[in-house]
Amino acid sequence: MAKILFILFIFLLTSKVSSQEYVKIHTKAIVVDMHNDAIERHLRGQSIEIRSKRGHVDLFRLRDGGLDISFFALWPDIRKYQPDNMFNQTVRMLDSLTDIISRNSDRVNLIENPDDIEIALKNDKIAIGIGIEDGAALEGNLEKLEYFYKRGVRYITLTWNYSNEIATSSRDEICAVAANFGGLTEFGIQVIHRMNELGMMIDVSHSGIETFCDVIKTSSKPVIASHSGVYTICPHHRNLNDNQIRKLAQNGGVLFINFSPIFLKKVFGKTYARARKMADAIEDSIKAGIYNKPFDRPAFIHSHIDPIYPGVKDVVDHIEYVIHLVGDDYVGLGSDYDGIPLTPAGLSDISKMPNITKELIRRGYKQKAIEKILGGNFIRVFKTVCDTVTAQ
Numbered sequence: 001m002a003k004i005l006f007i008l009f010i011f012l013l014t015s016k017v018s019s020q021e022y023v024k025i026h027t028k029a030i031v032v033d034m035h036n037d038a039i040e041r042h043l044r045g046q047s048i049e050i051r052s053k054r055g056h057v058d059l060f061r062l063r064d065g066g067l068d069i070s071f072f073a074l075w076p077d078i079r080k081y082q083p084d085n086m087f088n089q090t091v092r093m094l095d096s097l098t099d100i101i102s103r104n105s106d107r108v109n110l111i112e113n114p115d116d117i118e119i120a121l122k123n124d125k126i127a128i129g130i131g132i133e134d135g136a137a138l139e140g141n142l143e144k145l146e147y148f149y150k151r152g153v154r155y156i157t158l159t160w161n162y163s164n165e166i167a168t169s170s171r172d173e174i175c176a177v178a179a180n181f182g183g184l185t186e187f188g189i190q191v192i193h194r195m196n197e198l199g200m201m202i203d204v205s206h207s208g209i210e211t212f213c214d215v216i217k218t219s220s221k222p223v224i225a226s227h228s229g230v231y232t233i234c235p236h237h238r239n240l241n242d243n244q245i246r247k248l249a250q251n252g253g254v255l256f257i258n259f260s261p262i263f264l265k266k267v268f269g270k271t272y273a274r275a276r277k278m279a280d281a282i283e284d285s286i287k288a289g290i291y292n293k294p295f296d297r298p299a300f301i302h303s304h305i306d307p308i309y310p311g312v313k314d315v316v317d318h319i320e321y322v323i324h325l326v327g328d329d330y331v332g333l334g335s336d337y338d339g340i341p342l343t344p345a346g347l348s349d350i351s352k353m354p355n356i357t358k359e360l361i362r363r364g365y366k367q368k369a370i371e372k373i374l375g376g377n378f379i380r381v382f383k384t385v386c387d388t389v390t391a392q
């Protein structure tokens with residue numbers, strides 16, 4: 001009996017030490033999330049300035065998750081706005097974000113260059129970076145690029161799901177919408193050169209493969225994929241194949257892993273789509289009076305997806321794949337929180353970020369590697385991109 005109690009005591013002691021270890025490593029590391037869509041939710045009336053249980057990101061939960069740097073994406077949904085209104089809509093989102101930063105200057109700092117990160121860390125503030133998700137916001141005009149740079153935007157996702165004045169998207173390239181043309185346009189090449197000169201990160205998430213290859217050839221600076229995953233694990237057009245990941249690493253860039261269950265696990269995406277289709281069919285038959293039993297749509301969908309639901313482990317599988325393929329210098333975190341309808345188990349919102357660190361430790365990763373994945377790799381790219389002296 002005494003022996004059993006002793007073993008139990010040792011077990012509790014070691015599990016406590018390991019939980020302290022992951023908290024310690026996570027707290028010490030510079031933790032960066034490269035992509036969230038919280039501003040879109042904020043503008044829909046769900047404030048990110050108060051602690052909330054809605055959505056995935058607010059200023060309080062960023063702190064709970066040990067975030068040091070968080071990039072907020074301005075995403076003007078091109079399905080809602082006319083092409084000549086994309087700039088104005090993006091400015092509206094930018095105004096809202098910069099107002100939030102000003103109103104909360106006691107807890108957050110805008111980052112425009114690597115020095116701002118140092119200042120934020122020194123003052124125990126969360127550093128907020130700004131990205132634009134969809135180069136259609138430029139409306140084909142380089143002066144608008146300059147405008148956004150001056151207002152603090154530090155990355156642009158060249159396309160969203162639809163091709164634009166800059167390039168073809170991943171969705172269009174696989175759907176053969178861009179059968180006659182793929183890659184960067186003449187204007188797109190000018191955008192890449194100017195972003196290199198100004199010191200802005202070029203984001204190839206949502207870009208098609210042709211665009212990706214053109215960008216790698218054209219850019220004199222490392223490029224990022226702010227919220228994508230590994231195609232080999234989950235063959236979705238939003239993910240990067242092995243060849244792309246190798247090219248990204250050779251370029252010195254970083255793939256920031258997206259948390260969307262649909263991009264994490266192939267079988268999940270298919271099952272989820274099928275379950276929603278079946279639910280639609282049942283609802284249609286209820287409307288038509290053919291079927292008259294009570295129907296709980298969420299419960300129905302969950303009954304199909306819960307057995308295969310992805311978790312923290314799946315996110316770390318994507319991270320680990322990149323590490324095995326090209327090393328630990330080229331991967332990071334790009335949650336896409338508030339832009340994804342579902343989240344992995346154990347990562348229900350930004351406050352759960354330490355669970356990634358816990359899983360990395362469980363797999364035997366050492367502090368040095370973990371620090372690179374959580375934020376060090378971003379810092380390297382940001383410093384290189386902001387060093388405009390060598391950009392010519």
Ligand SMILES: [Zn+2]
Nearest residue numbers: 133206227339
């Ligand atoms: Zn996106």
